[in-house]
Amino acid sequence: MATQNPPAKRVKREEYRRKVQAQQESTDGSVIKMPQKKFFRQRAHANPFSDHRLEYPISPAHMDWSSHYPAFVDPDTSKTNLSGGRKLTKEVEVVDIGCGFGGLMVGLAPLLPDTLMVGMEIRTSVLEYLSSRIHALRSQQQRLKNKAANPSSTEPQDASTQPENTESTPAPAPANDDEIGTEKLFPGNFENITAIRSNTMKFLPNFFGHHQLSKIFICFPDPHFKARKHKARIISESLNSEYAFVLRPGGLLYTITDVEEYHHWVLRHFLHGEQPEGGPAPAASSKDLFERVSEEELALDPCVRVMKFETEESKKVTRNKGNKYVAVFRRKADPEWPA
């Protein structure tokens, strides 16, 4: 295949993406192939302070989720939101902030089939990949379902391979990522996950109302190594206030990183440090709104396993024999108003 003048990488990419796009738009029922990550890679950093060209709803009540979760649209057409979109039968309650290629979303989808989940990502190409991926997963599930219901299908493959088996071990080879879900029926059929481009550091409250969420995931966030860049970190005391606003009391905020220093940063920004005996009480801050979840509890939480082993970044860390630092925090109730 080696030619003297191979087309520029970008040309190839654009061609590929156009194809994917066309495939998605076609409704002839042809098999939709999983998108390939290599055509969607993008620089791992984005400036959270710049305006970008983001689309975001004026308020959560204006957010039209109906195109994101067609299977959950309320059949009552009279129920619409403030922007005129159809309402859903339930609210979105899990968010993956900085979802990347969406390994966590895809991994969690069958675990929480009745929970609506959204991945948010600021990088357009990556987001495009994940949207294509979810679209492909859904259509494959649809095809498998049709086959299961109609075994006389001409397709030679047997599609009834234990639809209940969601505990499949993660594929060891990274390439298999792109194939996940092709052969099995999964609970929820990936109808419960979607991806949106957003800058959550600015616009998270535009999407989610007070106490709407039950889980927030922040997996392998951009570590912003330089001290000068620390203000761009996705975890900070003031952002934690916003996470607390959208997270319901009892809700969980999951973090994982492979950078030990960042792990300590996370702990430092969610928890009060050791106070000297008899010293002054720590100043009130958003740390008062969170408590750390114990290791025993985490061992029983299947979401932690997905976070540790099924996200693209976690697989990379495993490959490179890096460390993974997990910290999960439970949202406490708001403090009483001062008398």
Added chain:
Amino acid sequence: MASLQHPFQCLRYVNRQSMGQSDILIATAGRNLYSYDSSSGQRLDVWPQPVDANVEDNAEDKSSDAAPASESQGPPEKRRKLSSTSEEQQDAKPESKPKDSNKEASNSWTNIPLVAVAHSKYVVIMTSEDKCVRVLSLDNEGKLQQLSARTMPKKLSALTLTPDENNILTGDKFGDVYTFPLIPSGEYVKVQAPAKAYEPSATNLTVHTKRNLESLEQQMRQAALSKTNQAERVVLNFEHQVIIGHVSLLTELISVTRPADSTVGKRNYILTADRDEHIRVSRGVPQAHVIEQFCFGHTSFVSSLCVPSFEPKVLVSGGGDNYLLVWDWLQNQILQKVQLPGAEGEITMRGIWDVSLEPTADNADPVKAIFVSLEGSSQLLYYTLESDNTITHQDTLQLSGNVLELTGLGSRGSILVAVDTLRQSDSTSAWKSSSQPPLEAFRFSSGKWAPVDDSMVIKINSEGTSNLPTTIEEKQQKELNDSMYNLGNLRKRGDYDE
């Protein structure tokens, strides 16, 4: 040709009758802060004084909290955090030069865009270029004396006080809200871990590409070299706390107290607005980390918030939209959308002010006025708040120049409006050839606000403010324009940056 004079940028009416003293008007123009007797219009003081030696002496005598012995020569406010004696000597040099400090200071800012008054006897200002929050005492005679100066890390866009007026609240261009005591208490000792050798947070477990590994190696080498090279920052070397943060440019910050009602007691809130269309409602200090609400409805930046003193449940907000929003702010409920004259994308809110007047013989009903002005407009829109918490446009007042600032004059039934003395009416860039009087007064009578010849205003206008240099270059003009009319820069231009 009369020389050009700076317009008034901030006005505050200080009610001191409860203290058995006459009221004072505080105003800023150019780089100066003025105090005026509110009945005669007599100028009581100018700060900073034109450079002269005895200012220093006064500052020393009057300062309430004495400076530590080692710094007794320096102005008491220049309190620096010094971690070791060797550093102390080094640092002391550039910092404590009492003889020059006044002169230095006089060059370090050109305007005073933010003012607050605490307990009727302290004036808090921010001087723009040096990003310094200065607290001055305002004594019985209206004399101004600087008590403290604290340098902030970023330029402030808003400055106010907590409801008890004992703490300052500031909002900056970085989206952070700080609080610190009005009067610094005692010596500030920064809690600091012993200097640690720099250690990159990246390791060869977290970076893998050849280039990243190379730069990591380089960092390690650099760290070994530059352990000593840690210049201490001069900002924030005082007791402070960051209580709220937006990842956006913070534009406005107000502190509101909702009086007790049948279900809940008295509660304090902080309302913040930003360039990304948000209005955030947080609890007051010390629980400002608890966000209670977001008020969604603007589609451009928000630059003005006004919770009328006569109806604290209501918020009137505006910014880059061509409408005002009237809110039940605790419920994120829009009560009214008020169209403004002007097209979307062109108009910018200059300010929203509330003025209330008690009933008088002339006016049977109390007046609940909301005044609105747009940036670079010589018109003042007059609204009244109705019993159903909507506002009704009553009148439009025409001023002789662009409206810059407004304050109610307490019991006198009038308002004072600062107009732009430099730029032509309805322009933010074309200059006049000669100055006009900086203040205009209006009195309410028979349901209308009518211009009135107030003896105080006549006196203040006759004295004027400080002169601009007689020859002023275009570049300086532009700088002055930009510092007076900068809100339009908040508009998003849709730059593409992936």
